[in-house]
Amino acid sequence: MTEQDPQSPGPAAWSDAVLAAALVAVDPAGLGGVCVRAPAGPVRDTWLELLREFLPPGTPLRRVPLHAGDERLLGGLDLAATLGAGRPVAERGLIAEADGGVLLLPMAERITAGAAARITAALDAGEVLVERDGLALRIPARVGVVAFDEGAEADERPPPALIERLAFAVDLDPVSTRDVADEGPPPEAVHAARRRLRDVRSTDAVCEALCTAAQALGIGSLRAPWFALRAARAAAALAGRDEVAEADAALAARLVFSPRATLLPAPEEAPEAPEPPPEAPEPENESSTTPDRPLEDVVLEAALAALPPELLARLRQGLAPRSRAQGQGRAGAVQKSRLRGRPAGTRAGEPRAGARLNLVETLRAAAPWQPLRRRQAGADARRVLVRRDDFRITRFKQRSPSTTLFAVDASGSAALHRLAEAKGAVELLLADCYVRRDQVALLAFRGTGAEMLLPPTRSLTRARRCLAALPGGGGTPLAAGLDLALELALNLERRGESVTLVVLTDGRANIARDGQPGRPRAAEDALAAARLLRGRPLASLVVDTAPRPEPFAQRLAAEMGAVYLPLPHADAARLTRAVQSARPSGT
Amino acid sequence: MAVPFPFSAIVGQDEMKLALLTGAVDPGIGGVLVFGDRGTGKSTAVRALAALLPKMRAVDGCRYGCDPDGGERLCEACRAAAKHGPLKSHLVPVPVVDLPLGATEDRVVGALDLERALAHGEKAFEPGLLARANRGFLYIDEVNLLEDHLVDLLLDVAASGENVVEREGLSVRHPARFVLVGSGNPEEGELRPQLLDRFGLSVEVRTPDDLPTRIEVVRRRDAYERDPQAFIHAWQRQDSKLRRRLVSARERLSGVDVPDAALERAAKLCMALGTDGLRGELTLMRAARALAALEGDAEVGDSHLRRVAPAALRHRLRRNPLDESGSTVRVERALAEQFGE
Numbered sequence: 001m002t003e004q005d006p007q008s009p010g011p012a013a014w015s016d017a018v019l020a021a022a023l024v025a026v027d028p029a030g031l032g033g034v035c036v037r038a039p040a041g042p043v044r045d046t047w048l049e050l051l052r053e054f055l056p057p058g059t060p061l062r063r064v065p066l067h068a069g070d071e072r073l074l075g076g077l078d079l080a081a082t083l084g085a086g087r088p089v090a091e092r093g094l095i096a097e098a099d100g101g102v103l104l105l106p107m108a109e110r111i112t113a114g115a116a117a118r119i120t121a122a123l124d125a126g127e128v129l130v131e132r133d134g135l136a137l138r139i140p141a142r143v144g145v146v147a148f149d150e151g152a153e154a155d156e157r158p159p160p161a162l163i164e165r166l167a168f169a170v171d172l173d174p175v176s177t178r179d180v181a182d183e184g185p186p187p188e189a190v191h192a193a194r195r196r197l198r199d200v201r202s203t204d205a206v207c208e209a210l211c212t213a214a215q216a217l218g219i220g221s222l223r224a225p226w227f228a229l230r231a232a233r234a235a236a237a238l239a240g241r242d243e244v245a246e247a248d249a250a251l252a253a254r255l256v257f258s259p260r261a262t263l264l265p266a267p268e269e270a271p272e273a274p275e276p277p278p279e280a281p282e283p284e285n286e287s288s289t290t291p292d293r294p295l296e297d298v299v300l301e302a303a304l305a306a307l308p309p310e311l312l313a314r315l316r317q318g319l320a321p322r323s324r325a326q327g328q329g330r331a332g333a334v335q336k337s338r339l340r341g342r343p344a345g346t347r348a349g350e351p352r353a354g355a356r357l358n359l360v361e362t363l364r365a366a367a368p369w370q371p372l373r374r375r376q377a378g379a380d381a382r383r384v385l386v387r388r389d390d391f392r393i394t395r396f397k398q399r400s401p402s403t404t405l406f407a408v409d410a411s412g413s414a415a416l417h418r419l420a421e422a423k424g425a426v427e428l429l430l431a432d433c434y435v436r437r438d439q440v441a442l443l444a445f446r447g448t449g450a451e452m453l454l455p456p457t458r459s460l461t462r463a464r465r466c467l468a469a470l471p472g473g474g475g476t477p478l479a480a481g482l483d484l485a486l487e488l489a490l491n492l493e494r495r496g497e498s499v500t501l502v503v504l505t506d507g508r509a510n511i512a513r514d515g516q517p518g519r520p521r522a523a524e525d526a527l528a529a530a531r532l533l534r535g536r537p538l539a540s541l542v543v544d545t546a547p548r549p550e551p552f553a554q555r556l557a558a559e560m561g562a563v564y565l566p567l568p569h570a571d572a573a574r575l576t577r578a579v580q581s582a583r584p585s586g587t
Numbered sequence: 588m589a590v591p592f593p594f595s596a597i598v599g600q601d602e603m604k605l606a607l608l609t610g611a612v613d614p615g616i617g618g619v620l621v622f623g624d625r626g627t628g629k630s631t632a633v634r635a636l637a638a639l640l641p642k643m644r645a646v647d648g649c650r651y652g653c654d655p656d657g658g659e660r661l662c663e664a665c666r667a668a669a670k671h672g673p674l675k676s677h678l679v680p681v682p683v684v685d686l687p688l689g690a691t692e693d694r695v696v697g698a699l700d701l702e703r704a705l706a707h708g709e710k711a712f713e714p715g716l717l718a719r720a721n722r723g724f725l726y727i728d729e730v731n732l733l734e735d736h737l738v739d740l741l742l743d744v745a746a747s748g749e750n751v752v753e754r755e756g757l758s759v760r761h762p763a764r765f766v767l768v769g770s771g772n773p774e775e776g777e778l779r780p781q782l783l784d785r786f787g788l789s790v791e792v793r794t795p796d797d798l799p800t801r802i803e804v805v806r807r808r809d810a811y812e813r814d815p816q817a818f819i820h821a822w823q824r825q826d827s828k829l830r831r832r833l834v835s836a837r838e839r840l841s842g843v844d845v846p847d848a849a850l851e852r853a854a855k856l857c858m859a860l861g862t863d864g865l866r867g868e869l870t871l872m873r874a875a876r877a878l879a880a881l882e883g884d885a886e887v888g889d890s891h892l893r894r895v896a897p898a899a900l901r902h903r904l905r906r907n908p909l910d911e912s913g914s915t916v917r918v919e920r921a922l923a924e925q926f927g928e
Contacts, residue, residue: 030812070689088701113775117688117729124630131690131716134701161729161775164625207809211802220794221626225805360693360701364755367704384705458776 010179017047017170018184020255024168025054026193026234028102028144031167031227032123035108035158037149038172044148046180047172051102051146054190060101062094064119066110070132073118077133079359083384088134095122096139108147108158116159119145123165133360167227169259185238193237200233202244209295213253216300218263228256246295250302361392402498403439403456404429407485408467409505409545410446411476422504422545423467429502430463439497441488442466445481447474448515452484456492475517478509478556479525482533489538499538503562506546507553523552530559541565590815594635595825597628598804599795605878606788606898607636608829610766612836612877616870617787618745618767620730620778620902627792628804629770633726637683639826641834643722647675650714651721651761652682660748662761682723684716684765688732695740699755712759717750720765730769731776738782741767745785787870788895789902791915836880843876844886852892852925859921862903871899889926896922 020034038044052061064073071077075093082089095103095118103119105111122128122141130137145166147158163169185193207229214225231252236244366386373385406426426442433440440463442454454466482503489499509522513529533540540562544553549566557564597604603621610619621629645652646665653665655676661669668674686695697715704710716725725741727733733741744750750763767785771778783789795801811818850872857868874895875887884891901914 074687074689082705087706114688114732117732117775121687121728129685129687131687131694133691134693134698134713136694161625161772204806207806208802211805212798215796215798215801220624220796222628222794222801222804222808223626225801226808229805229809360691363701363705364699367699367701368708368710368756370705371708459774460777461773 009174010176011181013171013173014043014175014179014181015183016255017172017175018050019251020168020170021047021051022054022185022190022193022238023231023234023255024102024144024146025051025190026237027197027230028055028100029123029126029142030230031144031234033102033143033145033147033166034168034170035147035149035163035166036170036172037151038175039150040106040148042177043172043175043180048104048146050184053187054185055101056191056194060098061104062098062101063104063106064094066107068094068115070118073115074128074132075130075135075137075139077135077360077363082363083386086384090130090135090137092139093128093130095119095143096128096141098143099139099141100143102144102146105145105147105158107150108162109149109151109156111158111162113159113161116162120161120165134364164221164223167231168255170255189238189240193234193240196237196240196242197234200236200242200244202229202233202236205295206232206244206249209249209299210253212296213300214257217257217261219257219260220262221260224256224260228252231256246298249295249299253299254302358392358394361394362386362390365392366390402500403441403492404433404500404502405441405456405485405488405492406443407450407481407501407503407505408442408444408470409476409478409481409503410444410470410472410474411506411508412446412473413476413506413508413510422543423470425504425543425545426467426502427464430460430467433460443481443484443488444470445477445484446472447477448480448511449477450481450484452488475511476505476509476522477511477513477515478505478507479513479522479529480511480515481505482526482529482560483513486529486533486536489533489536493536493538501533501538501540501562502543503540503556503560504543504545505553505556507544507550507556508546509552526556527559530556534559534561590819591634591638592631592808592811593819593822593826594632594639595829596807596811596818596822597632597635598807599800600628600632600792602898603629603632603790603792605894606790607632607768608833608881609874609877609895610768610788611636611640611833612881613840613873614764614766616766616873616877617785618769619898620783620786620789621768621770621792622773622778622789623792624794625772627794629792630728633724633728633768633770634683637681637724639830639833640681640683641830642678643681644676645679645722647677651718651763652679652723653762654722657762660762660764682719682721684720684723684725686716686725686727686733686737688729690716690737692736692740693754695737696744696750696752696754697759698752699757710756712752712757714761715750717744717763717765718761721761721763723765724768725765726768727770729771729775730782731771731773731778735779738779742781742785783902784866786902788874788898790898791901832881835883836877839883840877840880843879843884845872845876846886849875849887849889849892852889856892856896856921856925857900859925860900860904860918862900867900867903871896874899893922893926 017036024031024034036044036047038047055061071091071093073093073095075091075096078089078091081091105119122143123145126140126142128137128139128141130139145162147162147166149158151157157163207225210228210232211225214228219225228249229252232244232248235248235251236242239245239248241248363384363386366384369390370385373387374383377385406429408422408426430440439456439458440454440460441452441456442463443450443452445451453470454463457463485501485503489501492499509526510519511517512521513525540560542553542557542560542562542564544550544564544566546553546566553566554564556562594604606619606621610616621632623629644655646655646661646668649662649665651662653661653674655674657665665674693715695715695717697713697718700709700711700713744763745765745767748762748764750761752759769778769786795804807818853868853871853875857871860867862868871892872887875891878891878895879885879887882891897915897918900918904914904917
């Protein structure tokens with residue numbers, strides 16, 4: 001490896017990224033691909049250029065635009081060819097076009113769960129199954145995926161189902177243009193490794209060591225050790241070996257396991273290494289100097305060494321990284337609402353003012369009349385004569401999703417009183433949301449500020465888990481909580497969703513907006529925040545969790561224009577009814 | 588994937604394998620839903636099952652793969668032909684049809700044959716996936732991401748066993764009896780309750796957490812990927828043994844006795860759990876009978892009921908929908924009460 005400056009992680013991250021690119025180029029379909037966390041920029045461009053060189057000349061690289069429809073992604077009817085030929089002609093989609101090569105997904109963090117599922121299905125099967133537009137096709141698609149994760153926030157991540165199927169995740173964020181060194185294997189070596197890959201063998205011990213290391217690091221999915229095994233083989237091929245060596249296994253473990261690790265192994269797993277090695281190991285040396293050490297330890301240590309320090313610290317405290325271990329299943333619900341509704345059949349009509357022509361249905365409508373029209377027009381029998389009344393447009397069912405936003409007071413005073421009951425109340429309401437297929441979002445305020453616990457999601461499993469893990473304690477920054485609720489509600493509204501806000505508090509505000517303690521100012525700020533919420537077209541409900549109905553909570557509700565409900569009297573049925581009556585209308 | 592992974596080579600995941608096998612012994616159970624962690628081989632198992640199924644007889648030239656002895660269940664063309672003497676048939680593999688995400692409605696239910704319509708001006712029906720899945724399996728991976736309007740179609744057809752197409756001036760009805768098999772990850776979103784109810788059995792899969800099993804999974808997967816043919820050859824005997832078991836279980840199925848005591852047990856169990864409707868009991872009985880047939884037992888006993896009860900009932904509890912993990916526990920608890928430890 002290269003020399004490393006302990007101050008800057010840049011060069012190390014870059015050389016890992018280059019290695020990952022080389023390994024993916026050796027075995028794109030086998031390794032699934034790589035998730036690259038990087039904004040668009042020169043570093044990323046250079047990396048992509050390198051990957052292009054590593055791949056054999058002529059390898060297809062297809063970029064998938066973020067909002068590519070199914071007809072582009074999977075394939076469908078080629079309209080021009082169909083009309084010209086007078087019979088249905090299929091067109092391959094992007095996934096199939098990338099067969100044998102690489103599929104690029106820019107802005108992968110914004111891809112919908114649905115689109116991701118189409119891509120992962122192709123990754124799993126090595127082919128695309130198209131059942132669209134009267135066509136039934138099975139097209140080979142052995143592709144690798146390069147997902148560019150450009151998320152700015154920690155919780156903006158590509159769909160976990162996709163990340164799971166990519167062997168590597170590299171982070172180019174810390175890499176500056178200065179770190180971009182001309183290194184890595186020469187392209188010819190990568191091409192040669194591609195040819196050699198089939199003959200690379202690995203011993204059972206390597207497989208066992210990788211599985212052991214994956215488990216010690218708390219990696220549940222079996223895809224991880226499986227990818228590591230393939231990566232080790234690709235690394236061996238790259239190094240010109242016919243058999244996987246210790247260094248290859250260590251490299252694979254570092255690249256595949258460290259982004260996935262969720263816990264630190266128990267100390268006895270690696271007794272030889274009491275001091276955690278802060279610098280990346282040099283596998284070449286290690287294999288020669290410590291031949292007597294069990295392979296498991298070498299592999300595990302390699303993975304550990306590559307864990308970023310702050311992650312290591314969090315893991316030590318027993319906190320799994322939220323972004324990967326728990327941040328799952330978010331993408332679907334949020335992004336679906338951006339569609340213009342779901343296709344819900346077709347109807348006759350002209351494609352005007354944004355109405356989308358449905359080609360297949362239009363052709364179907366025109367088809368029965370062809371012999372007649374051809375005779376009338378004396379036209380050549382290969383042309384398809386389409387008239388205005390044949391036009392069919394796609395109807396979209398615009399179901400504006402509604403989101404119930406829970407703002408939960410988790411302060412010390414509330415915790416003392418009835419945080420548990422408040423949680424129970426939220427669970428009841430969640431059950432109600434489940435029945436109506438609503439999305440739910442959860443934010444909590446305590447201490448000196450408010451925190452988004454769960455962005456809008458339809459997965460109630462997650463909502464419940466999130467709620468159960470909510471700790472209580474600290475002051476009551478009611479104003480901050482309401483401000484955050486307003487911000488989120490506005491965001492959702494802008495996307496055309498209807499929002500119901502449920503605030504659960506005991507009304508004892510004692511932290512002002514600026515984070516300073518003090519009851520009077522806190523109360524004033526809270527009321528001011530409540531007034532901002534009034535006037536917004538959102539339904540709201542204040543559930544008073546104080547043991548006795550609290551006058552301030554009542555006043556808060558009045559200022560918000562919300563329905564007020566003291567919890568002592570709130571049973572399941574009343575809560576549900578209150579939420580329903582608070583809702584504007586319908587649904 | 589040209590050759591699927593052999594079913595008998597799947598390590599662990601016994602509940603999933605058992606549910607798929609019982610579902611294959613008695614299609615009347617109503618399909619299997621496999622929900623669980625990523626990377627646990629859900630799709631692998633379903634595709635493996637396809638390769639395991641014994642071939643079936645189908646009427647020559649029938650687009651719906653009618654059973655020559657189908658009687659009432661024949662399609663119109665076959666019924667008309669049957670009047671003129673016995674139907675000719677040949678052996679075909681049991682269809683296991685994938686319903687991929689992004690499928691359009693016309694391909695699912697069938698529609699006007701575009702090619703013939705455009706080229707020859709003929710109005711002909713082109714059967715869709717539901718027709719192809721008749722008498723076989725319809726597999727939906729990521730079933731919770733399936734578009735709502737497709738789910739509606741499926742619910743209707745799965746309930747009636749018949750696909751009625753009324754579109755583009757076509758009016759067609761054809762048999763569409765299939766076993767619905769779905770898989771997905773609950774974290775991607777919930778399944779609509781109506782669809783959930785359609786599945787006879789529901790299993791939860793978890794990643795194995797003991798090391799030897801995990802190593803074995805990776806090792807076999809690797810052997811398969813490196814040389815699929817040799818791997819399949821190595822497992823061929825096991826697979827054909829399993830296939831024979833499946834065939835004889837099917838033959839034996841109608842002869843398996845369901846004593847009154849077992850019926851009572853099942854009813855008590857369902858009452859204790861407060862399942863909605865009678866479907867829970869029916870499914871429980873059928874699944875227990877299929878299991879008994881699979882194991883070569885002459886009558887349904889407590890052990891059969893006990894083993895299939897979680898899969899048959901866990902998704903039918905009148906439940907707190909948030910308490911997904913709890914439903915398995917509730918079934919186990921009720922089982923312990925009914926049968927004793």
